[in-house]
Amino acid sequence: MFKELNPLLHSELRLAVMSVLLGVESADFVFLREQTGATAGNLSVQIDKLQKAGYITIEKGFKGKMPRTTCRITEDGIAAFEEYVTALRSYIGKGI
C-alpha cells in the first residue's frame, strides 16, 4: 500500500540539501546554508549524515586562506532521492 520513506531523506533540511545538490555540479557549505536557510550547526550535522550514508561527498579545502567545504551528490544519492520521490507518490498520489 504505502512504500517506506527513507528516513535519511525524510527530513526537511536533508531533503533541501539533496534538492540543491541535484541541480548543481557542487555546492559549498555557505551556499547550502544560504539556499536552505539552515543554521550552520544544523547543516553541519545533516551533511555529515548524508555523507555517512554515501549520498553526498564532502571535500575540505581552502579558498585563499579560508576553509571551504564542498559538497557533491553521488550516484547513490541520486538513486536514493529518486526512490524517495517514488515512495512519496504512494502517499500523495499522482497529484504532485
Added chain:
Amino acid sequence: MFKELNPLLHSELRLAVMSVLLGVESADFVFLREQTGATAGNLSVQIDKLQKAGYITIEKGFKGKMPRTTCRITEDGIAAFEEYVTALRSYIGKGI
C-alpha cells in the same frame, strides 16, 4: 526557495493516515491499522495528534458490544494536506 513542510504531516504514519482518509468517507481504527501497517500504540498516538490539530475527527462508539473508533478527515485536514503537497514540490520539483 523551499517552502516549509508542515511537521504534523511530515511524518510517515500521519501522512499515511491522512492519505487513507482522503480516499474514504470514514475509516475505523482497525482499518487504518491494517492499511498503514502501524502498531496500535503508534496509531493511537498519531491520530490523537491529527485530531488535536483539527485535521481529523475521532468518534468513539460501539459496533455491537465492541468499541469502535471512527476517523474522518476535516476540511482543514484536506487543506493542510494539499498545502503540504504543494510545499513538497519545492523540494522535489519536476521529478515527481
Added chain:
DNA sequence: ATAAAGTAGTTTATAATATAAACCAAATTA
C-alpha cells in the same frame, strides 16, 4: 601590534518525535 569583529565551520546540550512495549477493559472461545 593588538583588539574587535567576522567567517566557516564543529561539538554538545536539549527539546521534540517516533515507536514499541507494556498495559487495560471488555468480549469471545475453549
Added chain:
DNA sequence: TAATTTGGTTTATATTATAAACTACTTTAT
C-alpha cells in the same frame, strides 16, 4: 471459568532535529 482475542491507551525508550555554545582562524580597525 480460564485462556485468548479484540480494541484500544499509556508509558518508556530510542532517535532526531535543532539551536546554542564553542573552536580556529582571518580580516579590519585603532
